[in-house]
Amino acid sequence: MNSADGAAVVVGVDGSEPALRAVRLAAVEAARRHRPLRVVHGFIWPLLHVPVEPPPDSPPGAGLRNQAEQLVTEAVTEAEATVPGIRVSGEIIDGEAAAVLLGETPTAALIVLGDRGLGGFSSLVVGSVAVQVAAYADCPVLVARGADRAHGPVLVGVDGSELSRRAVEFALEEASLRGAELVALHGYRHPGSGGPGDMQPLVHDETQLHDEEDRLVAESLAGAADRWPDVPVRRRSVRGRPAGVLTDASREAQLLVVGGQGRGELTGLLLGSVSQSVLHHADCPVAVVRAPR
Numbered sequence: 299m300n301s302a303d304g305a306a307v308v309v310g311v312d313g314s315e316p317a318l319r320a321v322r323l324a325a326v327e328a329a330r331r332h333r334p335l336r337v338v339h340g341f342i343w344p345l346l347h348v349p350v351e352p353p354p355d356s357p358p359g360a361g362l363r364n365q366a367e368q369l370v371t372e373a374v375t376e377a378e379a380t381v382p383g384i385r386v387s388g389e390i391i392d393g394e395a396a397a398v399l400l401g402e403t404p405t406a407a408l409i410v411l412g413d414r415g416l417g418g419f420s421s422l423v424v425g426s427v428a429v430q431v432a433a434y435a436d437c438p439v440l441v442a443r444g445a446d447r448a449h450g451p452v453l454v455g456v457d458g459s460e461l462s463r464r465a466v467e468f469a470l471e472e473a474s475l476r477g478a479e480l481v482a483l484h485g486y487r488h489p490g491s492g493g494p495g496d497m498q499p500l501v502h503d504e505t506q507l508h509d510e511e512d513r514l515v516a517e518s519l520a521g522a523a524d525r526w527p528d529v530p531v532r533r534r535s536v537r538g539r540p541a542g543v544l545t546d547a548s549r550e551a552q553l554l555v556v557g558g559q560g561r562g563e564l565t566g567l568l569l570g571s572v573s574q575s576v577l578h579h580a581d582c583p584v585a586v587v588r589a590p591r
Contacts (some may be wrong), residue, residue: 305441306336309377310399310427313369316412318376319444323583324410325377325384327440330475331405337373337388340398341366356357396430403436413443415576432558432577432586438468439588442547445579451479453551453582455544455572456518461557463518465571465587470526470556472585479530482519485543486511486535511535535544541575548580558588 304352309324321337328335342473344360352360370388377386393399403409412426432439437485454469456462512535523531536543548554556573573586 300445301379301519302391304334305405306334307331307401307408307410308336308338308402308406309373309410310395310412310431311337311339311369311373312395313372314412314414316414316418316442318412319377320410320412321373322380323442323446325380325386325407327408327410328386329381329384330408330568334385334387335377335378335401336343336406337370337386338398338402339366339373339388339390340393340395341390342394344392345394352561363390364372396586399427399431400434400436400549403431403434405441408437408438408440410440410442413441423428429574429577432573432588433589435586437587440585441579442575442583444583447552447582447583449478450550450552450582451481452476452553452555453483453544453547454482454555455540455557455576456484456515457572458514458518459539459557461536461587463522465555465557465585465591466518467522467525468585468587469553470522470529470531472555474526474555475528476552479532480523480548481532481534481551482515483544483547484515484535485538486537487537541572541579544576545579548576548582548584551582553583554580555585555587 303354307324308511309320311321325335341363367390371577372387374386377384386588391401393401399409399411411431413428428441429478432441452473454462454465456466469480470480512533515533515535519531519533525530525531544556554576556576558570558573577584577586
């Protein structure tokens with residue numbers, strides 16, 4: 299997470315109900331972190347050379363820019379109603395939504411988004427803006443989806459990769475802020491391969507395999523958990539597809555945290571397959587951690 303003085307929690311808005319839900323989630327996150335909240339709307343119309351000012355003799359509030367100002371004002375009001383006394387500001391920035399939000403990430407503590415916006419197709423579970431920002435952001439990205447739960451653990455996906463260790467650190471901080479238990483969950487399918495062309499054993503000891511995978515979870519937690527002694531930590535290694543294991547566990551969690559790309563995934567992927575899957579299917583808000591904290 300960006301530790302710059304005054305770094306804000308930033309939430310993207312477009313006037314949709316998912317965006318207002320993201321505003322409420324962002325307001326609570328900002329209050330937990332004692333940070334200001336910044337409401338941002340990407341105003342694309344000037345790029346398309348569409349007139350944005352009201353025509354002559356129009357009623358008050360007419361025109362695309364006035365409408366954008368109104369939706370930002372409504373979002374600021376929603377945040378203030380959610381957490382009275384919160385420091386919140388709003389801004390309209392000319393540009394496409396994902397590009398505008400990515401421009402905020404180098405100096406933001408956290409970016410919060412709805413899972414779908416007004417421009418999303420109804421058949422898409424997660425909108426393209428959320429996926430693009432999660433794939434490229436320079437700070438953690440929190441997507442408001444699934445059920446809102448005040449109780450339950452913070453769940454973090456662990457696979458031994460460097461990004462999953464960063465996800466563990468973010469998840470520990472979140473668990474501490476929420477007064478919640480951390481569940482470090484690792485899904486595995488078969489014995490790991492040491493390299494291309496390695497033969498997998500036809501028979502293996504299931505208990506030994508589970509113990510080896512559990513050691514991977516312990517190594518991912520080593521050191522980080524010591525920095526958050528107030529957080530109870532539970533390790534779980536479950537045989538199954540990692541994305542499916544995490545999605546199933548998310549039904550009882552208040553937050554799921556994943557790294558942007560995991561061990562064994564193609565390095566050319568900007569957002570790993572597990573991260574993409576849980577963004578589409580998790581039953582609680584999902585945080586994607588890519589950048590160093």
